[in-house]
Structure formats: C-alpha cells, structure tokens
Amino acid sequence: MTTLILATLILGVGTFAFRFAGPVLRTRADLPPRLEKLMGVAVVVLFAALVATSTLLDGRDFVGFARPAGVVVGGVLAWRKAPFVIVVLAAAGTAAGLRLLGVP
Amino acid sequence: MDRRLVRDIALVCLADGFVGVSFGAITVSEDLPIWLPILLSVVVFAGASQFVFVGLVTSGGNPIAAMAAGLLVNARHLPMGFAIGDLFGRSWLRRILGSHLLIDESVAFALAQRDPMQRRAAFWGCGIGLFVSWNLGVFLGAVGGTAITDTDTLGLDAAFPAVLLALALPALRDTATRWAALTGAVIAVAAAPFLPAGLPVLLALAGVAVTFIGRSPADRTPPRSTPSHESVSPESGVAS
Numbered sequence: 409m410t411t412l413i414l415a416t417l418i419l420g421v422g423t424f425a426f427r428f429a430g431p432v433l434r435t436r437a438d439l440p441p442r443l444e445k446l447m448g449v450a451v452v453v454l455f456a457a458l459v460a461t462s463t464l465l466d467g468r469d470f471v472g473f474a475r476p477a478g479v480v481v482g483g484v485l486a487w488r489k490a491p492f493v494i495v496v497l498a499a500a501g502t503a504a505g506l507r508l509l510g511v512p
Numbered sequence: 513m514d515r516r517l518v519r520d521i522a523l524v525c526l527a528d529g530f531v532g533v534s535f536g537a538i539t540v541s542e543d544l545p546i547w548l549p550i551l552l553s554v555v556v557f558a559g560a561s562q563f564v565f566v567g568l569v570t571s572g573g574n575p576i577a578a579m580a581a582g583l584l585v586n587a588r589h590l591p592m593g594f595a596i597g598d599l600f601g602r603s604w605l606r607r608i609l610g611s612h613l614l615i616d617e618s619v620a621f622a623l624a625q626r627d628p629m630q631r632r633a634a635f636w637g638c639g640i641g642l643f644v645s646w647n648l649g650v651f652l653g654a655v656g657g658t659a660i661t662d663t664d665t666l667g668l669d670a671a672f673p674a675v676l677l678a679l680a681l682p683a684l685r686d687t688a689t690r691w692a693a694l695t696g697a698v699i700a701v702a703a704a705p706f707l708p709a710g711l712p713v714l715l716a717l718a719g720v721a722v723t724f725i726g727r728s729p730a731d732r733t734p735p736r737s738t739p740s741h742e743s744v745s746p747e748s749g750v751a752s
Contacts, residue, residue: 409545411574411575411576412545412548412569412575413551414575415565415575415576415578415579416548416551416552416555416556416565416575416579417555418579419552419555419556419561419565419579419582419583419586420552420555420556421555422579422583422586423556423557423558423561423582423583423586423589424611424612426583426586426587426589426590426593427589427590427592427593427611427612427614428593428607428608428611429590429593429594430590430591430592430593430594430595430596430597431593431596431597431598431599431600431607431610431611432597432607432611433594433597434594434597434598435602446720446723447591447594447595448595448623448683448689449688449689449692449720449723450591450595450717450720451591451592451595451596451619451623452623452680452683452684452689452692452693453692453693453695453696453716453717453719453720454588454591454592454696454713454716454717455616455620455676455677455679455680455693456680456684456693456694456696456697456716456719457696457697457699457700457712457713457716457719458588458616458673458676458700458713459673459676459677459680459697460697460698460700460701461700461701461704461712461713462669462672462673463670463673464701465701465704465705467709468704468705468706469705471669474664474667474670475664475667475669475670475673477670478667478670478671478674479670479673479674479677482670482673482674482677482678483674483677483678483681486674486677486678486681487681491516492516492520492523492678492679493519493520493523495674495678496523496524496527496671496674496675496678497523498674499667499670499671499673499674500527500666500667500668500670500671500674501667502667502670503664503667503669503670504665504666504667505667507664507665507667
C-alpha cells in the first residue's frame with residue numbers, strides 16, 4: 409500500500425517535471441523563428457502518431473474495424489470543414505453503431 | 513472565448529468525463545483501493561498513463577514498474593511543453609498550474625487557434641474543464657460504480673483520435689508538416705507491436721527530420737532518411 413502511494417506520487421511528480429520543463433526553460437518569449445516552427449511541427453507529429461496508434465491499436469494488437477471506421481468518418485467530415493461537434497459525434501456514433509451491428 | 517469554442521471544449525470534457533467514470537469504476541472493481549484512481553487522477557492527470565499504471569498493477573506488476581511505464585507514456589508532454597511554454601507568461605503560478613493542465617487535448621485546442629489571446633483562452637478553458645470533468649468522473653466511478661464500464665459501446669474510443677485529428681488538421685495544410693506527420697504516424701504504428709507504450713510516439717518525432725528535406729542548400733542539414741526502427745503505441749487514452 410505504501411509502495412502504491414509512493415509509486416503514484418512519483419508518477420505525478422515525474423509527469424509534472426515533463427510538463428514543467430518547457431514553460432520553465434523558455435524564459436525568453438522570442439526564440440529563433442526556425443526553432444519555434446520546428447517545435448510546432450514536432451507537436452503536430454506527436455499528434456499524428458497519437459491519432460494513428462490510438463486509432464489502429466489497442467496496446468500492441470489491431471483494435472478491430474469499428475474504431476478506425478469511426479475515426480475515418482470523423483476525419484473526412486473535419487476535412488470537409490464540418491463543425492467540430494459533428495466530427496466528434498459522427499466518429500463516436502459510427503464506431504458505436506458498427507459495434508451494435510456486430511462489427512468488432 | 514467564443515461560444516463555438518466553449519461548446520467544442522464542453523463536448524470533449526463530457527466525453528472524457530464518461531471515460532473517467534469508467535476508469536474509476538474499473539479500477540475499484542479490480543479490488544484496488546478506492547483512493548487509488550482518485551489520487552492518480554488528481555496528481556497525474558493523464559488518462560493513458562493512468563490506464564497503463566492500473567493495468568500493470570492489476571496484472572500483478574510491481575507498482576514501481578507500473579510507475580516507470582506511466583512515466584514513459586507521459587514523456588511526450590516534454591516536447592509539448594516546449595512548444596506551448598510561452599503561453600503561460602512569466603507568472604510562476606500560471607506556469608505551475610498551466611503545466612499541470614498540459615494534456616493532449618488542451619495543447620491541441622490551443623494550437624488550433626490563430627491569435628495568441630484565443631490560444632490562451634482555449635488552453636485554460638480546456639485544461640480547467642478537463643481537470644474538473646475528468647476528476648469528477650473518476651470520483652463518481654470509483655465511489656458509485658457505473659453501468660458503463662465499457663465506453664467502447666458508446667464509441668468514445670473513436671472520439672479521442674477524432675478530436676486530435678480535427679484539431680491538428682489545419683496545421684497539416686503545410687506540406688512539409690504533413691509529410692513529417694505522416695512519417696511519424698507510420699513510424700509509431702510500425703514500432704508499436706515491439707516497444708512499450710509511449711516509446712513509439714516518441715520515436716515518431718524522427719519524422720520531423722522530413723522537414724529538412726528540400727530546404728535551400730544554404731540552410732540544409734543533410735537529409736536523413738527516416739530511421740527504420742519500429743515503435744510501440746500508447747494505449748488510446750483520454751485526457752492523457
């Protein structure tokens with residue numbers, strides 16, 4: 409039990425350290441524009457990787473078809489400039505509907 | 513903050529709140545103490561790592577190993593912090609609070625806005641909203657249990673990637689960014705079956721190298737081919 413509390417607290421402190429490093433080290437507001445741009449690209453790359461892995465995989469295994477289908481529907485709607493709310497509801501609705509029909 | 517942004521953020525908070533309820537309920541149903549999901553959600557506040565942590569502890573893993581796995585999942589917050597670190601200004605209080613509220617969704621909402629004022633509003637609105645809804649959800653699930661332990665039935669597992677995708681889409685109009693993102697996504701998915709959660713997404717950062725290709729010779733760094741190492745995917749997670 410003590411170990412569990414300790415592990416939780418250290419995970420919290422460590423996670424905070426990851427989050428805090430950027431804001432605390434970036435004391436100057438004006439970085440070279442190229443570096444600024446590069447960091448922006450890095451975050452988009454992270455998001456793309458998160459989208460891809462969380463769409464296709466559950467842990468290390470393929471997640472099934474319902475979730476990717478939902479994300480694709482949402483993605484197409486977002487690309488066609490549909491409102492954000494529609495995008496999210498359509499993605500969730502598609503996945504939920506397919507599962508209701510027995511699609512994994 | 514305009515009304516549309518408030519509505520968009522509210523929807524994400526609602527969806528994540530449901531996932532929080534299920535996280536709380538599942539954790540307690542695995543015979544873990546009721547305080548664990550609640551404490552985790554307040555001090556860690558990163559859904560994917562919380563699921564990984566609880567999953568490992570439940571399957572008999574050492575809590576210290578679970579902590580290490582959770583830290584690996586959260587390491588991506590480091591580059592995110594650098595990208596939006598100037599958003600908090602110089603106030604220490606704001607930098608500390610803002611850092612704790614730094615999660616995928618708050619960063620994505622901030623970066624999807626054009627002007628600095630809107631960015632700040634989106635970050636704080638989403639960060640605070642999610643902190644409240646996530647913790648409230650986890651608390652309710654832990655204390656009261658729930659009928660919905662499987663949020664996949666509601667399709668909420670498809671909502672998280674759709675949210676990030678929709679918010680990142682405007683940035684993908686830039687060709688170099690688009691190629692970098694695509695490369696990173698391929699690296700992460702290819703690596704996911706072989707590496708622990710969190711690492712594949714970090715390896716995806718190698719995709720940034722693609723933006724150096726095709727620069728004018730003056731400022732070109734030698735074009736690197738994307739490393740072919742494979743990475744593993746993090747658990748899909750809300751409020752991660």
